[in-house]
Amino acid sequence: MKLKPSIVFSDFSGTAGEVTARKVGDKTFLSTRTKHSHLKTPSQASARCRFSDTTRGYSSITEEQRQGWIALANNLGTFSTSSGMTSMTGHNLFILVNTYRKICGKPQCADAPEHLIPSHYIGLDDLWLTPDKIIFTGLRPSSNPNDVLLIEMYPAESPAATRSWNKTAIVTVVPSADWGDADISKAFIEKFGKPLELDQLVFLKICWIDSECGYLKWYTMIAMRAREESIFHSREYVPRVTIKTDQIINTTTSQIENFNYEMSPGSKITSDDITAKRIQGISAGCEFTHNGLDSTFRFDRSYQLSRGTEEHNYMMQCIEVLIQNSSTKSINLSNRGGIFKAHFETFGTYYVTN
Amino acid sequence: MTGLLNHTTMITLNTNNFGGAPATFKDYQRAGICVLNGHFSVDPTTPEYLAAERLELDLPADFAMIHSAMSSAILMSSYPIYLYGTLLRCWIENNKLCIEKLTVWDSFGLITIYINSAFVTRGYRGAFTNTESTNVRILNTDGLYAFYQCKCVVNDNFVYFVATFNKFPSSYNGSGPFTMQLSGFPTDVEVEIPLIVQSSTYDSTIMGSKLCTGQFSGGNLTFNYPTGATNMGGSGSFFNFFAAR
Numbered sequence: 305m306k307l308k309p310s311i312v313f314s315d316f317s318g319t320a321g322e323v324t325a326r327k328v329g330d331k332t333f334l335s336t337r338t339k340h341s342h343l344k345t346p347s348q349a350s351a352r353c354r355f356s357d358t359t360r361g362y363s364s365i366t367e368e369q370r371q372g373w374i375a376l377a378n379n380l381g382t383f384s385t386s387s388g389m390t391s392m393t394g395h396n397l398f399i400l401v402n403t404y405r406k407i408c409g410k411p412q413c414a415d416a417p418e419h420l421i422p423s424h425y426i427g428l429d430d431l432w433l434t435p436d437k438i439i440f441t442g443l444r445p446s447s448n449p450n451d452v453l454l455i456e457m458y459p460a461e462s463p464a465a466t467r468s469w470n471k472t473a474i475v476t477v478v479p480s481a482d483w484g485d486a487d488i489s490k491a492f493i494e495k496f497g498k499p500l501e502l503d504q505l506v507f508l509k510i511c512w513i514d515s516e517c518g519y520l521k522w523y524t525m526i527a528m529r530a531r532e533e534s535i536f537h538s539r540e541y542v543p544r545v546t547i548k549t550d551q552i553i554n555t556t557t558s559q560i561e562n563f564n565y566e567m568s569p570g571s572k573i574t575s576d577d578i579t580a581k582r583i584q585g586i587s588a589g590c591e592f593t594h595n596g597l598d599s600t601f602r603f604d605r606s607y608q609l610s611r612g613t614e615e616h617n618y619m620m621q622c623i624e625v626l627i628q629n630s631s632t633k634s635i636n637l638s639n640r641g642g643i644f645k646a647h648f649e650t651f652g653t654y655y656v657t658n
Numbered sequence: 659m660t661g662l663l664n665h666t667t668m669i670t671l672n673t674n675n676f677g678g679a680p681a682t683f684k685d686y687q688r689a690g691i692c693v694l695n696g697h698f699s700v701d702p703t704t705p706e707y708l709a710a711e712r713l714e715l716d717l718p719a720d721f722a723m724i725h726s727a728m729s730s731a732i733l734m735s736s737y738p739i740y741l742y743g744t745l746l747r748c749w750i751e752n753n754k755l756c757i758e759k760l761t762v763w764d765s766f767g768l769i770t771i772y773i774n775s776a777f778v779t780r781g782y783r784g785a786f787t788n789t790e791s792t793n794v795r796i797l798n799t800d801g802l803y804a805f806y807q808c809k810c811v812v813n814d815n816f817v818y819f820v821a822t823f824n825k826f827p828s829s830y831n832g833s834g835p836f837t838m839q840l841s842g843f844p845t846d847v848e849v850e851i852p853l854i855v856q857s858s859t860y861d862s863t864i865m866g867s868k869l870c871t872g873q874f875s876g877g878n879l880t881f882n883y884p885t886g887a888t889n890m891g892g893s894g895s896f897f898n899f900f901a902a903r
Contacts, residue, residue: 441781441783442781445724445725449752482781483779483780483781484781485781542783542784543783544780544781544782544783545782545783545786564728566727566780567782567786568690568691568727568778568779568780568782569690569782569786569787570690570691570778571786571787571788571789571790572786572787572788572789573691573776573778573789575726575727575728575729575778575780576728577728577747600785600786607807607809607820607822607898608898609730609732609745609898610745611744611745617862617864617865617866618744618745618760618762618865618866618867619744619856619860619866619867620743620744620745620854620856620866620867622807622820622822622854622896622898624807640806640807640822640896641806641807641822641823641854641894641895641896642854642856642867642894642896643856643858643860643894649745651728651730651745651747652728652729652730652745652748652775653726653727653728653729653730653775653776653777653778653900654776654818654820654898655789655809655811655818656789657789657791657809657811658788658789
């Protein structure tokens with residue numbers, strides 16, 4: 305910017321005090337200077353630190369390494385932006401790749417990779433954008449084992465906001481979808497400090513990105529308003545039919561160490577991994593209570609292979625897993641074959657019968 | 659692949675990370691559920707086995723399921739007479755059949771891993787239908803057999819059968835062969851399974867449970883005990899398996 309000594313003349317540009325003047329064609333525009341608040345959230349601080357670290361990294365690499373990045377950038381050719389066709393510089397490519405590598409938890413890469421694997425679009429079944437949950441379901445898995453899910457969002461502050469794609473901020477990186485699900489409700493609150501409001505416009509970018517390569521290129525863009533029903537199929541949210549350790553209440557006689565139970569259709573089939581211990585008593589089993597489970601559970605019983613823990617010589621037994629979720633709320637693990645071992649694991653895939 | 663029934667085939671897993679020979683399984687494959695039946699040997703002295711943290715067998719590139727939830731396998735050791743063994747975790751990950759490695763019985767020589775299991779995916783919502791069981795009855799009149807618990811699920815492509823016994827032949831009844839004759843179990847299921855035949859007497863210094871193999875064929879189960887076995891079988895014996903038809 306060219307700074308002239310005074311702004312009292314007709315042809316001027318520059319800043320004096322809190323006023324900035326700029327000349328566009330034959331017109332001069334005055335505006336007050338933007339003051340930086342110097343306030344920063346932990347997330348902003350982290351992003352700035354990440355960027356400056358990466359920038360410093362470029363100055364510390366060798367000339368030969370720089371040439372590698374320049375050559376790789378040249379191979380990318382030109383691409384279209386709002387200001388026309390442009391091309392990537394070696395410096396910018398180094399920053400881009402290493403910034404996303406850092407976001408994905410990878411160390412800085414001084415040598416340019418042999419080739420870049422660009423990020424790619426995602427396929428999904430449905431999405432909930434509600435005040436208390438932001439959940440993707442039916443995410444198609446990526447065939448690249450290095451891929452992680454990168455999610456950027458911008459909850460618009462004005463109902464009239466349009467084209468705010470350049471305002472999105474990284475909410476989280478999800479290492480892999482949990483059987484097609486990605487629940488980012490907590491990460492959203494941590495990022496933006498408050499939940500979505502109904503009818504609030506949300507800009508969302510999401511892609512699978514190679515965490516080794518860190519090259520962001522293609523991503524899926526979704527701009528929708530928050531609502532209680534799902535975005536694509538207008539469905540009410542239904543949780544998966546699971547039981548986790550924290551849903552089970554230990555009793556004076558039995559202690560649960562791990563409970564990872566889920567139902568799959570065809571008809572009812574459980575896949576689970578359970579570790580339990582009878583800590584007192586003489587019954588050949590363990591009994592627990594719970595505070596209520598998904599209504600799919602009523603009276604579900606499976607007979608499962610089991611083994612004692614190492615201190616019980618890995619001896620095998622058949623364990624009946626009985627889940628009651630009506631007026632009686634209990635989970636019983638009872639020996640039905642072999643010799644009962646008080647500290648045992650049962651795991652596998654079994655039909656659930658009544 | 660060789661077609662047996664509508665959807666049942668045989669697959670051979672040619673490569674693995676433990677230096678073993680190719681392993682062949684009867685299989686039923688769908689994106690949501692797969693059933694595998696077969697067994698293979700593991701030599702615990704090979705450098706590949708010693709270096710492996712878990713056992714991995716490469717599935718065919720076109721296998722219907724890339725990842726599964728937890729399933730199970732049964733390890734049968736070469737411990738003299740009693741073939742002591744236990745249950746192992748088994749699952750599909752990145753197009754590999756993965757099996758937990760337990761080294762407890764490595765010093766006894768070859769290990770046999772039996773897989774007669776279903777593999778499913780997770781992430782389902784909505785309504786589930788109840789499972790319909792098939793009534794299976796014991797036809798023997800010799801008084802050697804009585805179910806304690808028995809559940810059998812039969813569909814067009816595979817069966818699931820779990821049974822625990824109040825009465826079951828023991829080694830005091832001789833070495834066999836024994837045949838449990840059944841009504842209600844499909845006659846077209848051909849599968850070799852481990853039987854857990856520990857008996858109520860055991861030596862607490864020995865790891866694992868006593869095992870032997872049984873063969874389902876023509877709707878009946880045939881098995882025998884090794885010569886010289888004592889305290890094997892009897893009440894408390896059980897089996898639990900899926901089998902492709």
